[in-house]
Amino acid sequence: MNEENMKYMKNKNNFNRVIRAELLFMPLLIVVPLIVGILLVHDWFTRGYLLNDSSFNSSLIIGIVVLVGNIIFDIPFIKSLKAMSSKKT
Amino acid sequence: MVNVAQKIKDTKKKIDSLDFDAHWYRRAFHAFGASFVFYYMLPDLDWINILKFWVPPILVVFVIILEVLRLKGKVSSDHFFGLRMYEQNRVGSYVFFGVAILLLLRFFPQEIAIPCILCACLADPIMGEVRHHFTMKHVYVVGFLVCMFFFMIAWYKADISLMIVASIVGATGAVIGETKKFWWLDDDFMIQMLPAVMLLILIVCAQYFGFIVPENSVIIPGLWPW
Numbered sequence: 391m392n393e394e395n396m397k398y399m400k401n402k403n404n405f406n407r408v409i410r411a412e413l414l415f416m417p418l419l420i421v422v423p424l425i426v427g428i429l430l431v432h433d434w435f436t437r438g439y440l441l442n443d444s445s446f447n448s449s450l451i452i453g454i455v456v457l458v459g460n461i462i463f464d465i466p467f468i469k470s471l472k473a474m475s476s477k478k479t
Numbered sequence: 480m481v482n483v484a485q486k487i488k489d490t491k492k493k494i495d496s497l498d499f500d501a502h503w504y505r506r507a508f509h510a511f512g513a514s515f516v517f518y519y520m521l522p523d524l525d526w527i528n529i530l531k532f533w534v535p536p537i538l539v540v541f542v543i544i545l546e547v548l549r550l551k552g553k554v555s556s557d558h559f560f561g562l563r564m565y566e567q568n569r570v571g572s573y574v575f576f577g578v579a580i581l582l583l584l585r586f587f588p589q590e591i592a593i594p595c596i597l598c599a600c601l602a603d604p605i606m607g608e609v610r611h612h613f614t615m616k617h618v619y620v621v622g623f624l625v626c627m628f629f630f631m632i633a634w635y636k637a638d639i640s641l642m643i644v645a646s647i648v649g650a651t652g653a654v655i656g657e658t659k660k661f662w663w664l665d666d667d668f669m670i671q672m673l674p675a676v677m678l679l680i681l682i683v684c685a686q687y688f689g690f691i692v693p694e695n696s697v698i699i700p701g702l703w704p705w
Binding site for chain 1: 502503504507509510511513514516517520542567593597600604622629632633635636696697698700701
Protein backbone atom coordinates (compact mmCIF):
# COMPACT_ATOMS: atom_id res chain seq x y z
CA MET A 391 0.00 0.00 0.00
CA ASN A 392 1.52 3.34 -0.99
CA GLU A 393 1.99 6.32 1.33
CA GLU A 394 -0.80 8.32 -0.28
CA ASN A 395 -3.32 5.62 0.64
CA MET A 396 -2.11 5.60 4.25
CA LYS A 397 -2.96 9.30 4.70
CA TYR A 398 -6.08 10.27 6.63
CA MET A 399 -9.18 11.52 4.84
CA LYS A 400 -9.48 15.26 5.35
CA ASN A 401 -12.14 17.76 4.52
CA LYS A 402 -12.26 21.41 5.50
CA ASN A 403 -16.02 21.12 6.06
CA ASN A 404 -15.69 18.51 8.77
CA PHE A 405 -13.03 20.25 10.84
CA ASN A 406 -15.37 21.35 13.63
CA ARG A 407 -17.40 18.17 13.40
CA VAL A 408 -14.43 15.90 13.95
CA ILE A 409 -13.25 17.89 16.93
CA ARG A 410 -16.72 17.56 18.43
CA ALA A 411 -16.76 13.81 17.70
CA GLU A 412 -13.38 13.41 19.34
CA LEU A 413 -14.41 15.39 22.40
CA LEU A 414 -17.56 13.28 22.72
CA PHE A 415 -15.63 10.05 22.39
CA MET A 416 -12.76 11.07 24.62
CA PRO A 417 -14.30 10.16 28.01
CA LEU A 418 -15.38 6.77 26.65
CA LEU A 419 -12.02 6.04 25.06
CA ILE A 420 -10.12 6.96 28.18
CA VAL A 421 -12.32 6.03 31.13
CA VAL A 422 -13.71 2.61 30.06
CA PRO A 423 -10.34 0.82 29.65
CA LEU A 424 -9.12 2.32 32.93
CA ILE A 425 -12.22 1.02 34.72
CA VAL A 426 -11.76 -2.44 33.18
CA GLY A 427 -8.08 -2.49 34.18
CA ILE A 428 -8.88 -1.41 37.73
CA LEU A 429 -11.67 -4.03 37.98
CA LEU A 430 -9.27 -6.77 36.91
CA VAL A 431 -6.70 -5.69 39.51
CA HIS A 432 -9.47 -5.39 42.13
CA ASP A 433 -10.69 -8.88 41.24
CA TRP A 434 -7.18 -10.25 41.75
CA PHE A 435 -6.88 -8.41 45.09
CA THR A 436 -10.23 -9.50 46.56
CA ARG A 437 -10.46 -13.06 45.26
CA GLY A 438 -6.80 -13.84 44.63
CA TYR A 439 -4.51 -12.00 47.02
CA LEU A 440 -6.78 -11.88 50.10
CA LEU A 441 -7.91 -15.51 49.67
CA ASN A 442 -4.40 -16.64 48.69
CA ASP A 443 -5.57 -18.04 45.34
CA SER A 444 -2.88 -17.88 42.63
CA SER A 445 -5.31 -18.65 39.79
CA PHE A 446 -6.16 -14.92 39.70
CA ASN A 447 -2.59 -13.85 38.91
CA SER A 448 -3.38 -13.68 35.19
CA SER A 449 -6.19 -11.20 35.99
CA LEU A 450 -3.60 -8.97 37.70
CA ILE A 451 -1.18 -9.06 34.76
CA ILE A 452 -3.91 -8.47 32.17
CA GLY A 453 -5.30 -5.63 34.32
CA ILE A 454 -1.87 -3.98 34.43
CA VAL A 455 -1.37 -4.53 30.68
CA VAL A 456 -4.75 -2.90 29.92
CA LEU A 457 -4.01 0.03 32.26
CA VAL A 458 -0.44 0.70 31.09
CA GLY A 459 -1.24 0.10 27.41
CA ASN A 460 -4.08 2.59 27.49
CA ILE A 461 -2.22 5.23 29.49
CA ILE A 462 0.68 5.08 27.01
CA PHE A 463 -1.63 5.97 24.10
CA ASP A 464 -4.06 8.20 25.99
CA ILE A 465 -1.43 10.74 27.06
CA PRO A 466 -0.31 11.73 23.53
CA PHE A 467 -3.96 11.61 22.41
CA ILE A 468 -5.00 14.12 25.09
CA LYS A 469 -1.92 16.24 24.33
CA SER A 470 -2.73 16.33 20.61
CA LEU A 471 -6.33 17.19 21.38
CA LYS A 472 -5.20 20.05 23.62
CA ALA A 473 -2.82 21.29 20.95
CA MET A 474 -5.62 21.10 18.39
CA SER A 475 -8.05 23.02 20.62
CA SER A 476 -5.50 25.76 21.22
CA LYS A 477 -4.82 26.00 17.45
CA LYS A 478 -8.54 26.33 16.82
CA THR A 479 -8.91 29.22 19.25
CA MET B 480 -8.93 40.10 -0.36
CA VAL B 481 -5.77 39.65 1.66
CA ASN B 482 -7.89 38.67 4.62
CA VAL B 483 -9.62 35.89 2.64
CA ALA B 484 -6.28 34.56 1.39
CA GLN B 485 -4.96 34.54 4.94
CA LYS B 486 -8.08 32.72 6.17
CA ILE B 487 -7.69 30.05 3.46
CA LYS B 488 -4.05 29.65 4.47
CA ASP B 489 -5.02 29.27 8.15
CA THR B 490 -7.72 26.71 7.33
CA LYS B 491 -5.23 24.71 5.25
CA LYS B 492 -2.81 24.71 8.16
CA LYS B 493 -5.53 23.46 10.51
CA ILE B 494 -6.52 20.68 8.09
CA ASP B 495 -2.90 19.60 7.75
CA SER B 496 -2.53 19.47 11.51
CA LEU B 497 -5.38 16.89 11.57
CA ASP B 498 -2.89 14.28 10.37
CA PHE B 499 -1.20 14.10 13.74
CA ASP B 500 -4.42 14.25 15.69
CA ALA B 501 -6.13 11.48 13.72
CA HIS B 502 -3.01 9.45 14.23
CA TRP B 503 -3.30 9.47 18.05
CA TYR B 504 -7.07 9.16 17.90
CA ARG B 505 -6.65 5.93 15.95
CA ARG B 506 -4.06 4.67 18.43
CA ALA B 507 -6.30 5.49 21.43
CA PHE B 508 -9.23 3.80 19.67
CA HIS B 509 -7.15 0.65 19.21
CA ALA B 510 -6.07 0.62 22.86
CA PHE B 511 -9.71 1.10 23.92
CA GLY B 512 -10.50 -2.29 22.35
CA ALA B 513 -8.60 -3.99 25.19
CA SER B 514 -11.66 -3.22 27.36
CA PHE B 515 -13.50 -6.06 25.61
CA VAL B 516 -11.73 -8.53 27.92
CA PHE B 517 -14.39 -7.36 30.41
CA TYR B 518 -16.65 -9.87 28.62
CA TYR B 519 -14.86 -12.66 30.48
CA MET B 520 -15.34 -11.04 33.88
CA LEU B 521 -19.10 -11.16 33.62
CA PRO B 522 -20.61 -13.78 35.95
CA ASP B 523 -22.30 -16.93 34.77
CA LEU B 524 -25.92 -15.86 35.33
CA ASP B 525 -28.84 -16.55 32.97
CA TRP B 526 -29.71 -12.94 32.16
CA ILE B 527 -26.06 -11.99 31.74
CA ASN B 528 -25.49 -14.97 29.46
CA ILE B 529 -28.37 -13.75 27.29
CA LEU B 530 -26.74 -10.31 27.12
CA LYS B 531 -23.35 -11.89 26.37
CA PHE B 532 -24.95 -13.84 23.55
CA TRP B 533 -26.88 -11.01 21.92
CA VAL B 534 -25.11 -7.69 22.59
CA PRO B 535 -21.80 -8.33 20.70
CA PRO B 536 -23.46 -9.50 17.42
CA ILE B 537 -26.03 -6.67 17.61
CA LEU B 538 -23.19 -4.13 17.94
CA VAL B 539 -21.32 -5.66 15.00
CA VAL B 540 -24.46 -5.73 12.83
CA PHE B 541 -25.04 -2.05 13.69
CA VAL B 542 -21.47 -1.22 12.67
CA ILE B 543 -21.84 -3.19 9.40
CA ILE B 544 -25.09 -1.36 8.56
CA LEU B 545 -23.37 1.97 9.27
CA GLU B 546 -20.48 1.03 7.01
CA VAL B 547 -22.80 -0.10 4.19
CA LEU B 548 -24.59 3.26 4.43
CA ARG B 549 -21.23 5.07 4.29
CA LEU B 550 -20.02 3.11 1.27
CA LYS B 551 -23.35 3.71 -0.52
CA GLY B 552 -22.99 7.42 0.21
CA LYS B 553 -26.12 7.61 2.41
CA VAL B 554 -23.96 8.68 5.36
CA SER B 555 -21.07 11.04 4.66
CA SER B 556 -17.52 9.84 5.33
CA ASP B 557 -17.04 13.19 7.10
CA HIS B 558 -18.75 11.67 10.14
CA PHE B 559 -16.08 9.00 10.40
CA PHE B 560 -13.00 10.55 11.89
CA GLY B 561 -9.61 8.92 11.39
CA LEU B 562 -10.37 6.96 8.22
CA ARG B 563 -7.45 6.51 5.85
CA MET B 564 -7.54 7.24 2.13
CA TYR B 565 -7.62 3.57 1.15
CA GLU B 566 -10.74 3.14 3.31
CA GLN B 567 -12.68 5.68 1.26
CA ASN B 568 -14.12 3.06 -1.10
CA ARG B 569 -13.45 0.01 1.01
CA VAL B 570 -14.85 -1.43 4.25
CA GLY B 571 -13.26 0.48 7.16
CA SER B 572 -10.74 -1.17 9.48
CA TYR B 573 -13.04 -0.78 12.46
CA VAL B 574 -15.52 -3.23 10.89
CA PHE B 575 -12.81 -5.88 10.45
CA PHE B 576 -11.68 -5.15 14.01
CA GLY B 577 -15.20 -5.65 15.39
CA VAL B 578 -15.93 -8.79 13.36
CA ALA B 579 -12.65 -10.42 14.44
CA ILE B 580 -13.29 -9.63 18.12
CA LEU B 581 -16.81 -11.05 17.82
CA LEU B 582 -15.49 -14.29 16.27
CA LEU B 583 -12.86 -14.58 19.01
CA LEU B 584 -15.32 -14.00 21.85
CA ARG B 585 -17.86 -16.40 20.39
CA PHE B 586 -15.85 -19.30 18.98
CA PHE B 587 -12.44 -19.40 20.66
CA PRO B 588 -11.35 -20.27 24.22
CA GLN B 589 -9.92 -17.51 26.45
CA GLU B 590 -6.35 -18.80 25.97
CA ILE B 591 -6.61 -17.84 22.30
CA ALA B 592 -9.08 -14.95 22.36
CA ILE B 593 -7.52 -12.77 25.08
CA PRO B 594 -3.94 -12.59 23.72
CA CYS B 595 -5.26 -12.12 20.15
CA ILE B 596 -7.43 -9.20 21.30
CA LEU B 597 -4.48 -7.69 23.19
CA CYS B 598 -2.28 -8.10 20.08
CA ALA B 599 -4.78 -6.17 17.94
CA CYS B 600 -5.44 -3.52 20.59
CA LEU B 601 -1.97 -2.90 22.01
CA ALA B 602 0.70 -4.67 19.93
CA ASP B 603 -0.69 -3.27 16.67
CA PRO B 604 -0.38 0.42 17.71
CA ILE B 605 3.01 -0.28 19.31
CA MET B 606 4.21 -1.81 16.03
CA GLY B 607 2.73 1.17 14.19
CA GLU B 608 4.73 3.58 16.34
CA VAL B 609 7.92 1.54 15.90
CA ARG B 610 7.33 1.60 12.11
CA HIS B 611 6.87 5.35 12.35
CA HIS B 612 10.26 5.91 14.01
CA PHE B 613 12.46 2.94 13.09
CA THR B 614 12.85 0.28 10.39
CA MET B 615 10.77 -2.80 9.54
CA LYS B 616 13.35 -5.03 11.25
CA HIS B 617 12.60 -3.25 14.53
CA VAL B 618 8.87 -3.73 13.89
CA TYR B 619 9.30 -7.50 13.55
CA VAL B 620 11.44 -7.80 16.69
CA VAL B 621 9.39 -5.52 18.95
CA GLY B 622 6.08 -6.89 17.63
CA PHE B 623 7.18 -10.46 18.13
CA LEU B 624 8.35 -9.84 21.71
CA VAL B 625 5.23 -7.90 22.73
CA CYS B 626 2.88 -10.48 21.20
CA MET B 627 4.87 -13.32 22.75
CA PHE B 628 4.47 -11.69 26.16
CA PHE B 629 0.67 -11.57 25.71
CA PHE B 630 0.53 -15.24 24.71
CA MET B 631 2.75 -16.22 27.67
CA ILE B 632 0.35 -14.51 30.08
CA ALA B 633 -2.55 -16.51 28.68
CA TRP B 634 -0.72 -19.84 28.54
CA TYR B 635 1.28 -19.74 31.78
CA LYS B 636 -0.94 -22.40 33.36
CA ALA B 637 -0.05 -24.88 30.60
CA ASP B 638 2.96 -27.16 30.48
CA ILE B 639 6.10 -25.01 30.04
CA SER B 640 7.04 -26.50 26.66
CA LEU B 641 3.48 -26.01 25.39
CA MET B 642 3.51 -22.41 26.71
CA ILE B 643 6.71 -21.61 24.81
CA VAL B 644 5.49 -23.24 21.58
CA ALA B 645 2.08 -21.53 21.85
CA SER B 646 3.75 -18.14 22.47
CA ILE B 647 6.07 -18.52 19.47
CA VAL B 648 3.27 -19.73 17.18
CA GLY B 649 0.87 -17.00 18.34
CA ALA B 650 3.43 -14.21 18.11
CA THR B 651 4.55 -15.36 14.65
CA GLY B 652 0.94 -15.42 13.44
CA ALA B 653 0.26 -11.97 14.88
CA VAL B 654 3.37 -10.40 13.33
CA ILE B 655 2.64 -11.95 9.92
CA GLY B 656 -1.01 -10.87 10.20
CA GLU B 657 0.01 -7.31 11.00
CA THR B 658 2.81 -6.84 8.49
CA LYS B 659 1.25 -8.47 5.42
CA LYS B 660 -1.18 -5.88 4.12
CA PHE B 661 -3.89 -6.55 1.55
CA TRP B 662 -6.32 -4.00 0.13
CA TRP B 663 -9.31 -6.32 0.55
CA LEU B 664 -8.48 -7.82 3.95
CA ASP B 665 -7.46 -5.58 6.82
CA ASP B 666 -4.52 -6.22 9.15
CA ASP B 667 -6.83 -5.59 12.13
CA PHE B 668 -8.63 -8.79 11.14
CA MET B 669 -5.51 -10.76 10.27
CA ILE B 670 -3.60 -9.93 13.46
CA GLN B 671 -6.41 -11.56 15.42
CA MET B 672 -7.58 -14.42 13.23
CA LEU B 673 -4.27 -15.75 11.90
CA PRO B 674 -2.74 -16.52 15.35
CA ALA B 675 -6.16 -17.73 16.56
CA VAL B 676 -6.45 -20.31 13.77
CA MET B 677 -2.80 -21.33 14.15
CA LEU B 678 -3.27 -21.85 17.90
CA LEU B 679 -6.48 -23.80 17.36
CA ILE B 680 -4.50 -26.21 15.17
CA LEU B 681 -1.78 -26.33 17.84
CA ILE B 682 -4.33 -27.20 20.53
CA VAL B 683 -5.66 -30.11 18.45
CA CYS B 684 -2.09 -31.36 17.89
CA ALA B 685 -1.17 -30.87 21.57
CA GLN B 686 -4.18 -32.91 22.71
CA TYR B 687 -3.24 -35.62 20.20
CA PHE B 688 0.22 -35.80 21.78
CA GLY B 689 -1.23 -35.99 25.29
CA PHE B 690 -0.64 -32.42 26.53
CA ILE B 691 -3.19 -31.00 28.94
CA VAL B 692 -4.45 -27.72 27.50
CA PRO B 693 -5.88 -25.27 30.06
CA GLU B 694 -9.33 -24.08 29.06
CA ASN B 695 -10.97 -20.74 29.92
CA SER B 696 -8.83 -20.15 32.99
CA VAL B 697 -7.19 -16.80 32.18
CA ILE B 698 -9.93 -14.59 33.61
CA ILE B 699 -12.26 -16.27 36.06
CA PRO B 700 -15.84 -14.89 35.81
CA GLY B 701 -16.53 -12.33 38.53
CA LEU B 702 -18.77 -12.70 41.53
CA TRP B 703 -21.90 -10.57 41.39
CA PRO B 704 -22.02 -8.13 43.08
CA TRP B 705 -18.35 -7.65 43.88
